[in-house]
Amino acid sequence: MKRLKAIRVRVYPTPEQERSFLRIAGCCRLVYNLGLIQRRDFWRQYRNVTGRGIGWHGQKRELTDLKALPEADFLREAPSHCLQMALQDLDTAYARFFGGLAGYPRPRRKGENDAFTFPDPAQIRVDVRDGRLVLPKFGRRRGDGGALRVRMHRRPFGELRRVTVSREGKHWYASILMRTRARQPQLPAPTAPDVVGIDRGVAAPFVTSGGASFGAATEGEHERKKQRRLSKALSRTQRGSRRREKARLRLLTHKSKMARRRRDRIHKITTELAKNHRIVAIEKLRVQAMTASARGTVEAPGRNVAQKGGLNREILDRGWGEFRRQLVYKLAWRGGQLLEVPAVNTSRTCAACGHVAAESRTSRDLFRCVACAHEDDADRNAAIEIRRRGLMALGLHENPAGTVGTARGALCDGMAMNREKKNDGINAKTSVDA
Structure with a gap:
């Protein structure tokens, strides 16, 4: 089995090389936006004239004519393969949109999408010993x-495929994509001990059904105060001025630092989980819908906008979506699987008897079932319920000792629990009577 794996390394360009980076990124961004305008606004006219739709191969052939224009002669400074990859990225964005995996492609913006890709392995050389990277326009010719x-x-190990250079804040990075050959592990059918449930929250970001807690807030009050101060400094500058560009770069640097810190923490957590667990069950959450603004419109303004905005920041800071994305491929590499179970009433369901009641959640940290008096940490109780739903999705069944609802598949009440204690279990009594 072959799989793709990228290694991200820090690039330290000279001032001249950084200026070349910015010019190439600007050319790729222009070609991407022009291709987007062509496919978005002129696809109907193109089809009426030629009888076919606009695709990546047709746009790639038009690059030569675009470079020949006097107004666009600066595109010759950028490598041709980088410009072609910009159009291929646009084609991939449309494919993801029509496949229902992403929204409609949006134009790339300066300072946010400064990246370009070298797709030809024959023109790339990685010198690990000296810490050098040779690319077209950078070390290929005298x-x-x-x-x-x-x-x-x-x-890096494996077969070199491509290199993508991108900027985050004021730093440049190179993602070296390698294709490696890995042996698909032949594992037996999963059993109940192989399954772990994970509850995602705000105060406790990730809690397992075994009681382990992972993660913490990436942005504290100090970091948020700094971001507000940098945002206010940016709003006071004049558009197009050098002072505004410096303020924008300072704000972008701070945000990219928080993003790297968040991504690093999630990588460590997901790697630990993928190594120690074969099947991971999580709630199926629509994070994008959960973090939507509650501002509303002028005709129908929202309520508790500030409180909802604070909750949205906390959810996005924990990185729930990135956590799921990383678990998918890290578990697949080791022959595991990620299960997404329905999230309805996972925090209101008793893990011992299955009774559902909002009153059982007495506080943020405490769960006390109103039916069977089962008491546990609220996040751990939800993780156990998530694990139980994962077992049901796999066709497995686990009956904890001394439970009624899980064994009978029904909700128990206080009377049933008392009857179980008196008769040493309803199931045992039923089997004797039979």
Whole structure:
């Protein structure tokens, strides 16, 4: 089995190389936006004239004519493969949109989408020993920008496929994509001990059914105060001025630092879970809908907008969506699987008897069942319920000792629980009478 794996390394360009980076990224961004306008606004006219739709291959052939225009002669400074990859990224964005995996493609913006890709492995050379990266326009010929200095924190292994250079804040990074050959593990059918449930929350980001807690807030009050201060400083500057560009870069640097810190923490958590558990069950949450603004419209203004905005920030800070994305491929690499179960009433269901009641959640941290008096940490109780639903999805069944609802598949009440204690279990009594 072959799989793709990327290694992200820090690039330390010279001032001349950084200017070349910005020019290439700007050219790729322009080609991407022009291709988006063509496919969005002129597809009907193109079909009426030619009888076919606009695709990636047709747009790639038009790049030569675009470079020949006097107004666009600056596109010759960018490698042709990078411009072609910008159009291929646009085609991938449309494919994801029509496949229902993403929204409609949006134009790329300066400062947010500064990236370009070199797809030809024959033109790429990685020197691990000297920490150098040779790319077209950078070290391939004498007199160009020279080889890039990178920090190789790990040795890439496998077949080199492509390199993507991108900017986050004021730092540049190179993602080296490798294709490796991995042996698909032949594992037996999963059993109940192989399944773990994970509850995602705000105060406790990730709690397992075994009681382990992972994660913490990435942004504290100090970081949020700093972001508000940088945002206010940016709003006071004049558009188009150098002072505004410096303020924008300072704000972007702070945000990218928080994003790297959040991504690093989630990588460590998901790697630990994928190593120690084969089947992971989580709630099927629509994070994008959950973090939508409650502002409303002028005719129908929303309520508790500030409180909802604070909750949205806390949810996005925990990285629930990135947590799910990383678990999918890390479990698949090891022969595992990620299960998404319905999220309805997981925090209101008793893990011992299955009784559903909002009153059982006495506080944020405490769950005390009003039917059977079962008491546990609220997040751990929800994780156990998530695990139970995962077992049901797999066709497995686990009956904890001394329970009624799980064994009979029904909700228990206080009378049933008392009857179980008196008769040492309803199931045992029924089997004797039979």
